[in-house]
Amino acid sequence: MRFRPFLLMSIVVLSPLGAQDLIHPSFTFTASTLAPVLRSLPVSLRSAVQADPRAFLEDYKPLLTQPSDLLILVDKKNELPSDYEADDLVVLKAPAFNVNKTGMKFRKAYLTPLTNLVKALKKEGLNPVISSAYRSWAYQKDLFQNYVTRDGLATAERYSARPGRSQHQLGTVIDIGVLAPELADTDEGRWLAAHAAEFGFSMSFPDGQESLTGYVFEPWHFRYIGVEACTVQKKWFGDLQQRLVEFHNAQGATLRAGLKK
């Protein structure tokens, strides 16, 4: 192609790199500085963000200022220290909560959304039992070992976590309803799948995602990540918590650094 200095100069003069190249008024990102942030995403998700990066940043913005412990990555490859324990655990008590044993704990900071979730269920005439909430590292160690003894290591690993790798250690997780895949076909299960996100609760191990999450379908296991994060999960991450939390763990700090002061 023939070099055309005049045309090139016009482009430079007409489009100086400036405020109009910023994707979003609250961030310092341009298309080229945002690109590496998105690189780790699967192509389909990345394309959707690149088609409307301003909307993505607008939706993601609240996740950068909410408490960072809501999106800690805990999975088969990322473990919590054995002494990790939130300092605001409170006991879930009947009759506010339909618990199947006494002494189950949840983080006080997020007790209101849990209370609202349960109230909304009750309004529908539903009151599924909560059978697990916070679990300490030591409790999880015993639990996992019991499953290994009963079912063997390979099977136990598909439905139970080694100590330090359970989301339950966060204190922001509940198991609610029958602990069986059939829960998904009950009124409780259907309601939870459809509405838990409105209260900030995300199903961690959805159906057909074992290769991604490491676990079989658990329609009863919900982690509180916040309403905005649930929205972002649904809209930008294929409704997969694992994808959102992995992304946040890898790129959250970079996105936060791109927020204008």
Ligand SMILES: [Zn+2]
């Ligand atoms: Zn669980």
